[in-house]
Amino acid sequence: MAFLIAQxxxxxxxxxxxxxxxxxxxxxxxLGQFVCNILSAACYGLLGSFSxxxxxxxxxxxxxxxxxxxxxxxxxxxxxxRIISVLFSVAYILGTVWTYSSWPDVITCICALLFVITISQxxxxxxxxxxxxxxxxxxxxxxxxxAYASILTHGSTLASLLLARFRLDRKxxxxxx
Numbered sequence: 001m002a003f004l005i006a007q008x009x010x011x012x013x014x015x016x017x018x019x020x021x022x023x024x025x026x027x028x029x030x031l032g033q034f035v036c037n038i039l040s041a042a043c044y045g046l047l048g049s050f051s052x053x054x055x056x057x058x059x060x061x062x063x064x065x066x067x068x069x070x071x072x073x074x075x076x077x078x079x080x081x082r083i084i085s086v087l088f089s090v091a092y093i094l095g096t097v098w099t100y101s102s103w104p105d106v107i108t109c110i111c112a113l114l115f116v117i118t119i120s121q122x123x124x125x126x127x128x129x130x131x132x133x134x135x136x137x138x139x140x141x142x143x144x145x146x147a148y149a150s151i152l153t154h155g156s157t158l159a160s161l162l163l164a165r166f167r168l169d170r171k172x173x174x175x176x177x
Contacts, residue, residue, distance in 0.1 A: 006044075009042040010040070011153075013149075018156055020035075029127055034063040036153075037060040038056070041056035044145070055109070059115050062115070062119065069084065092113060096112075104144035104145055110137055117130050132158065
């Protein structure tokens with residue numbers, strides 16, 4: 001039963017991921033990332049991949065904090081984003097060490113650190129650029145842990161990201177807002 005529920009959560013994450021990466025505004029990508037991370041945490045946790053669940057739960061919290069910080073003045077924003085980025089980078093690394101059970105767990109840490117870079121960007125095009133690498137690595141992780149619906153999520157998100165880069169970002173070469 002847990003396996004089935006995990007795959008359903010992964011499937012719902014797919015729909016959310018496909019929609020959010022097509023957003024023109026960074027705040028909509030952040031909202032989608034929050035939902036995706038909650039659903040992915042459920043998927044990975046139910047499959048027994050606690051490092052994957054840990055990374056996704058932290059990512060959801062980090063996304064909320066960055067969303068709140070984005071409402072501040074630019075000078076305040078930059079300083080707070082740096083502080084949040086450092087704190088969450090340390091948390092991701094410590095969490096990976098704490099939950100480590102096999103080599104795929106290292107991939108979750110790398111993806112988490114890429115996520116720190118992704119959501120610290122102010123423009124949607126810059127976010128998508130980093131997400132392309134992250135999605136590629138998540139696919140490797142999904143294959144390793146048997147998260148079949150998440151393979152679909154990350155694979156289709158990767159395709160959607162490439163489409164969005166072409167459709168929304170091609171003129172500005174990564175600086176689309």
